[in-house]
Amino acid sequence: MSVAGQVFVLSGPPGAGKSTLGKRLRQRFADLAYSVSLTTREPRPGEVHGVDYVFVSREEFLAKVASGEMLEHVEVFGNLYGTSAAAIRQSIDGGRDLLLEIEVNGGLAVKRAFPQAVMIFLLPPSPAELEARLRGRGTEDEPKIRGRLERVAYELAQARHYTHLVVNDDLERAVEEVATLLTAERLRLERRWPLVAPAWGL
Amino acid sequence: MSVAGQVFVLSGPPGAGKSTLGKRLRQRFADLAYSVSLTTREPRPGEVHGVDYVFVSREEFLAKVASGEMLEHVEVFGNLYGTSAAAIRQSIDGGRDLLLEIEVNGGLAVKRAFPQAVMIFLLPPSPAELEARLRGRGTEDEPKIRGRLERVAYELAQARHYTHLVVNDDLERAVEEVATLLTAERLRLERRWPLVAPAWGL
Numbered sequence: 001m002s003v004a005g006q007v008f009v010l011s012g013p014p015g016a017g018k019s020t021l022g023k024r025l026r027q028r029f030a031d032l033a034y035s036v037s038l039t040t041r042e043p044r045p046g047e048v049h050g051v052d053y054v055f056v057s058r059e060e061f062l063a064k065v066a067s068g069e070m071l072e073h074v075e076v077f078g079n080l081y082g083t084s085a086a087a088i089r090q091s092i093d094g095g096r097d098l099l100l101e102i103e104v105n106g107g108l109a110v111k112r113a114f115p116q117a118v119m120i121f122l123l124p125p126s127p128a129e130l131e132a133r134l135r136g137r138g139t140e141d142e143p144k145i146r147g148r149l150e151r152v153a154y155e156l157a158q159a160r161h162y163t164h165l166v167v168n169d170d171l172e173r174a175v176e177e178v179a180t181l182l183t184a185e186r187l188r189l190e191r192r193w194p195l196v197a198p199a200w201g202l
Numbered sequence: 203m204s205v206a207g208q209v210f211v212l213s214g215p216p217g218a219g220k221s222t223l224g225k226r227l228r229q230r231f232a233d234l235a236y237s238v239s240l241t242t243r244e245p246r247p248g249e250v251h252g253v254d255y256v257f258v259s260r261e262e263f264l265a266k267v268a269s270g271e272m273l274e275h276v277e278v279f280g281n282l283y284g285t286s287a288a289a290i291r292q293s294i295d296g297g298r299d300l301l302l303e304i305e306v307n308g309g310l311a312v313k314r315a316f317p318q319a320v321m322i323f324l325l326p327p328s329p330a331e332l333e334a335r336l337r338g339r340g341t342e343d344e345p346k347i348r349g350r351l352e353r354v355a356y357e358l359a360q361a362r363h364y365t366h367l368v369v370n371d372d373l374e375r376a377v378e379e380v381a382t383l384l385t386a387e388r389l390r391l392e393r394r395w396p397l398v399a400p401a402w403g404l
Contacts, residue, residue: 121391126401156402164386165394177389184366184386187379189323192367199328200358 002095003194005033006185007088007114009100009162010178011107012122013152015133017168018101019052021122024175025099029182033091033098037106038064041079044139072109077144081106085113097182104158111161118181121162125169127152204297205396207235208387209290209316211302211364212380213309214324215354217335219370220303221254223324226377227301231384235293235300239308240266243281246341274311279346283308287315299384306360313363320383323364327371329354 010018026032039053040061049055056064061080064070073082083106091098092114100110111117124130130152134145159165164181168174185191212220228234241255242263251257258266263282266272275284285308293300294316302312313319326332332354336347361367366383370376387393 123398123402127403156404159391159395162391164389165391165398166389167394167398177385180382180385181389183379183382187366187368187383189361189364189367192369193361196325196367196369200325201329202358 003191005092005095005097007092007098007100007110007117008178008182008185009102009107009110009117009119010122011102011104011120011155011158011162012168013124013130013155014103014148015130015137016122016124017133017171017174018122020171021168021174021178022099022101024171025178025182028175028179029097029099031096032182033096035083035087035091035098035100037081037083037102038070038073039079039081041081071113072106074103074105076103077147083110088114097185099182104155108158108161118164118185119162120164120166120178120181121159122174123159123165123167125167129169205393207294207297207299209294209300209302209312209319210380210384210387211304211309211312211319211321212324213304213306213322213357213360213364214370215326215332215357216305216350217332217339218324218326219335219373219376220324222373223370223376223380224301224303226373227380227384230377230381231299231301233298234384235298237285237289237293237300237302239283239285239302239304240272240275241281241283243283273315274308276305276307278305279349285312290316299387301384306357310360310363320366320387321364322366322368322380322383323361324376325358325361325367325369327369331371 010022012018026034036050036054038056038061040056040058043055058080065073069084069086070082071085073080083102088098107119111119124133131149134148166174166177212224214220228236238252238256240258240263242258242260245257260282267275271286271288272284273287275282285304290300309321313321326335333351336350368376368379
C-alpha cells in the first residue's frame with residue numbers, strides 16, 4: 001500500500017492568480033494531480049472542457065449533488081461550481097498529491113472533508129491591483145465586477161481558516177513559495193520513512 | 203507584539219551530520235537563533251566554548267538542573283548534556299526561529315515542552331556509511347565507537363516521534379531540504395498575516 005498523498009488547496013479572491021499559479025505548479029510537479037471542478041457557467045474564450053472545468057448543464061450538476069457525488073457546491077452569480085470528493089480520495093489514496101484551485105467556500109468544504117489539507121490563501125499585492133486585474137480580464141460587465149469586489153471582504157475574512165499565506169506580487173516568487181510548501185510535505189516522516197527504512201533493516 | 207518564532211529540532215544518530223548541516227543553515231538564515239547546549243564533556247580539538255557547546259563542570263551543570271533551568275539533560279558515556287528552556291523561550295518569544303542540533307532524547311524533551319516544534323530527523327545514507335563516519339572522526343576509541351553504534355538502533359526507533367525526515371547522502375541537497383522546512387514555516391498564515399493585513403485595511 002502506498003502512503004497517501006496530500007491535498008493542497010489554493011484559494012483567494014478572483015484576480016489573485018490561482019489559475020496561472022496552478023498551471024505553473026503542474027508544469028513543475030509533473031506527478032501533481034488536480035481535480036477539475038464542475039461548473040454550469042459558460043466557458044470563457046480559450047477555456048477547455050475537462051481541463052479548465054468540466055462544463056455541465058444545471059440538470060446534470062444537480063443530479064450529481066443529489067447522488068452525493070459532490071463534496072461541495074456553491075452558486076455564484078447564478079452559476080453552480082463544485083468539487084467531486086470521490087476524485088480527491090482517488091488521487092490521494094493512490095499516493096498522489098493533489099492541487100485544488102478553488103474559491104474560499106469550496107476550499108473550506110474541502111478542509112472539512114480533509115482536515116489535514118494544506119490550505120494556501122493567495123493574495124494579490126493590494127486592493128487596487130486586484131481591481132485592476134479584474135477589469136483587465138475584459139470578460140465581465142461592470143455589475144459582475146462590482147459584485148466580485150464586494151465579495152472580496154468576505155473572502156479575506158475566511159483567510160484565517162487557511163494554514164499558509166502567499167502574496168502574488170511577483171509570480172516567480174509566488175510559484176517558488178507554493179513549491180516550497182509542496183516539497184515540505186514530501187519531507188514528512190510518514191512519506192519518507194517507507195523509502196529509507198529498508199536500507200536500515202527496519 | 204511580534205509573532206512567535208518556531209522551534210526546529212535537528213536530531214539523528216551521531217555521524218548523521220547535524221553540526222555541519224546546522225552551520226550551513228545558520229550561514230544561510232542569518233536571523234536564525236540557536237540555543238547552545240551545555241555539556242560536562244571535554245572539548246574536542248577545534249571546539250569553541252559558547253559556540254559548539256557551553257562547557258561547564260559537573261557541579262555547575264547539576265546546580266542548573268536543581269534550579270529548574272534545564273529543559274532536559276541526559277548522560278551519555280559519563281558526560282552530561284542539556285538544553286536551557288529559558289533560552290528557547292526567549293528566542294521564539296522575540297519572534298526568532300530557533301534551530302537546535304540535539305540528540306534524540308533531548309529532541310523529544312524539547313517536543314514535550316514545545317509540541318508545535320518542527321522535528322527533523324537526520325539520517326546518514328546507510329548503516330555502513332554511519333560506521334565509516336564515526337570511525338573517520340578519529341576522536342574516539344573503539345569501545346566508545348561500539349557503544350555509539352549500539353545506541354543507533356534505539357535512536358532510529360525514536361524517529362517515529364519526529365515530523366520530518368532528511369537523508370544526508372548529499373550535503374547540498376540535505377541543506378536545501380532543511381531550508382525548505384524553515385521557509386515553509388515562514389509562509390504560515392499566522393506569521394504572514396501581520397505583514398500583509400495593513401495593505402488590505404485589516
